[in-house]
Amino acid sequence: MTVGPRAAAAAPSAVPAAGLPPAGRAPARLRVGVIGAGRVGAVLGAALAAAGHEVVAAAGLSAASRARAARLLPGVPLVPAEEVVAAGDLVVLAVPDDTLAGLVAGLAGTGAWRLGQLAFHTSGAAGLAVLAPAEDAGVLPLALHPAMTFTGAPEDVHRLLAAPFGVTSRPEHRPVAEALVLEMGGEPWWVAEADRGLYHAALASGANHLVTLVAEAADLLRTAGVEEPARVLTPLLTAALDGALRGGDRALTGPVSRGDVGTVAAHLQTLGERAPDAVDAYVALARRTTERALAAGRLRPHEGAPLLDLLRAEEAAR
Ligand SMILES: NC(=O)c1ccc[n+]([C@@H]2O[C@H](COP(=O)([O-])OP(=O)(O)OC[C@H]3O[C@@H](n4cnc5c(N)ncnc54)[C@H](OP(=O)(O)O)[C@@H]3O)[C@@H](O)[C@H]2O)c1
Structure with a gap:
């Protein structure tokens, strides 16, 4: 566009x-x-x-x-x-x-x-x-x-x-x-006419999947005993959205951005036990996050490779 x-x-x-x-x-x-x-x-x-x-x-x-x-x-x-x-x-x-x-x-x-x-x-x-x-x-x-x-x-x-x-x-x-x-x-x-489908896919992916991500995070917090998930999520998610709109992949924080394979493996373990329906989406998004962090230079290849190996192994096991 x-x-x-x-x-x-x-x-x-x-x-x-x-x-x-x-x-x-x-x-x-x-x-x-x-x-x-x-x-x-x-x-x-x-x-x-x-x-x-x-x-x-x-x-x-x-x-x-x-x-x-x-x-x-x-x-x-x-x-x-x-x-x-x-x-x-x-x-x-x-x-x-x-x-x-x-x-x-x-x-x-x-x-x-x-x-x-x-x-x-x-x-x-x-x-x-x-x-x-x-x-x-x-x-x-x-x-x-x-x-x-x-x-x-x-x-x-x-x-x-x-x-x-x-x-x-x-x-x-x-x-x-x-x-x-x-x-x-x-x-x-x-x-452009040829870009119309991609334009709409981008808007739907951003706006609709954002709602799913936020609702899913709120449900997981409730399962973890947090009574008012929205109050806990608001500052974090508002800052993340603002940062991503301004700086794209440069706004990324969290375990993938640090190449922290152990934490991601622990997430997969606990989600598998407590919220198994959430695992597939977590794996797919963690993989895409890793790919984008590598492409943006936020992760070096030797940091990204073990993460991708872990996520591919999880996908293959499912
Ligand atoms: N809603 C949004 O937030 C939004 C935002 C951006 C773009 N859009 C787009 O805008 C368009 C309309 O969406 P909308 O949300 O306004 O839909 P809507 O509220 O469901 O209204 C659709 C209107 O079209 C009429 N209609 C349905 N079939 C018809 C037909 N065969 N012949 C003549 N009139 C017919 C309906 O009449 P009856 O009431 O008599 O059925 C109604 O007045 C869609 O292309 C949508 O993707 C929507």
Whole structure:
């Protein structure tokens, strides 16, 4: 991923579509359609409205979507997806990932897409390929993924301020894509189409596995008799996260960083006895930690080799 600097949004635009800005300007006031009024769609719709665009239609059938639309998109009619597309210069596709491809293709099948429309989806995993049926109909496809958590509450609109967005578009549409992100209050970060899967794997690995690691550590502390694991973990984990975000592998402390094979062997022994379900993940992460410490020069080869031997032996024994 390369940085998508804010300045890029002011770069000349070659977007040919009707209703879009002359070169170098953010999109003019657009009629926006939102499919659907979920946790993300309703919030981004509200952010686009706050930026001066007009949300003209939204889709959503469930009681939750209706309630969110009433709160965040007051007065916006809820209509079928085809009618949302018919009403909008810009169509926001904020539906579950597994639904996106079928929805885009289904709308193409009904002839809903129009030449010169803008459409963006909010999926992190997908890039532009999923929008191909719309692009074939003349739509300008954009993938704008807000890399933050949404609950669908009104506060989310404020939390968008400076939220990073993973932006993928055709190169000539990049200024418009980045301008839309800036208008919603976010910060655009360019992700090439070919890198989209890796981008999303990185975010999921970091955010989701972090939760598992923290929850696992808290459970192990509880098993060890610590009554309030969060209070014990907070200073240590906060410092580790801060250090890793600033310095990467240089922030590593603990037995692997010291090549302390005896301590790692003792961990494996005690986890095997007290928390056997935790052993596989510990071995896999200790091995990856050792490899990264070696690559970063934190461990010398003669310190890392015995650790890797121990961990490989443990894996082979399981
Ligand atoms: N939530 C997050 O924190 C977050 C963060 C970044 C990106 N994203 C991405 O944003 C997208 C939307 O996620 P979300 O959390 O907002 O989902 P969500 O809260 O479940 O909302 C999904 C919305 O899509 C509608 N919908 C579902 N299937 C549809 C279909 N076939 N046709 C038309 N509308 C349909 C739903 O309507 P009904 O209510 O009527 O079912 C609902 O309004 C996903 O790609 C997700 O990966 C989510």
